[in-house]
Amino acid sequence: MKEVIVETKVTACTLDEMSPSMRQLVEKAKAMTQNAYCPYSHYHVGAAALLADGQIVAGSNQENAAYPSGLCAERTTLFAANANYPNTRVAALAIACYTNGHFTKDAASPCGACRQVMLETEHRYGQPMQVILYGDEVCYVFDSAADLLPMHFTADSLKTE
Numbered sequence: 001m002k003e004v005i006v007e008t009k010v011t012a013c014t015l016d017e018m019s020p021s022m023r024q025l026v027e028k029a030k031a032m033t034q035n036a037y038c039p040y041s042h043y044h045v046g047a048a049a050l051l052a053d054g055q056i057v058a059g060s061n062q063e064n065a066a067y068p069s070g071l072c073a074e075r076t077t078l079f080a081a082n083a084n085y086p087n088t089r090v091a092a093l094a095i096a097c098y099t100n101g102h103f104t105k106d107a108a109s110p111c112g113a114c115r116q117v118m119l120e121t122e123h124r125y126g127q128p129m130q131v132i133l134y135g136d137e138v139c140y141v142f143d144s145a146a147d148l149l150p151m152h153f154t155a156d157s158l159k160t161e
Helices: 020-035 073-084 112-125
Strands: 011-013 044-051 056-060 090-099 130-133 139-142
Touching (some): 020 056, 073 112
């Protein structure tokens, strides 16, 4: 038996330390938190995807009394981007959370299902998708969605030898 260590590179920074285009993307994600429909969790999540051609597609979480019927902001955003611009790569995705009257001080992390959809979007276009997790005190920037889901499952996993 052998122990394997899996490491993930992440950059911790503040919003002010980001490039103007990434700050704009985060600000769009923050604004989208106000469009969230979350009467049950009261956890407003907004996401914004920067497409390779410079367009921004955004979304928010949409809850439902039948909990499994709702959808996270990351997935509403990526599904909208992929459905409306199927030939345009998603270059970056920013995520922000607002609850109890303020944005979270620490960056909120996407659920496993969203991580899998992020990975599939990245795999679809064959290039990394930067992921930015916003927090009032700290933001985390990942160079690739794959960094959020080590030991991941993709279409390559389905290939037989």
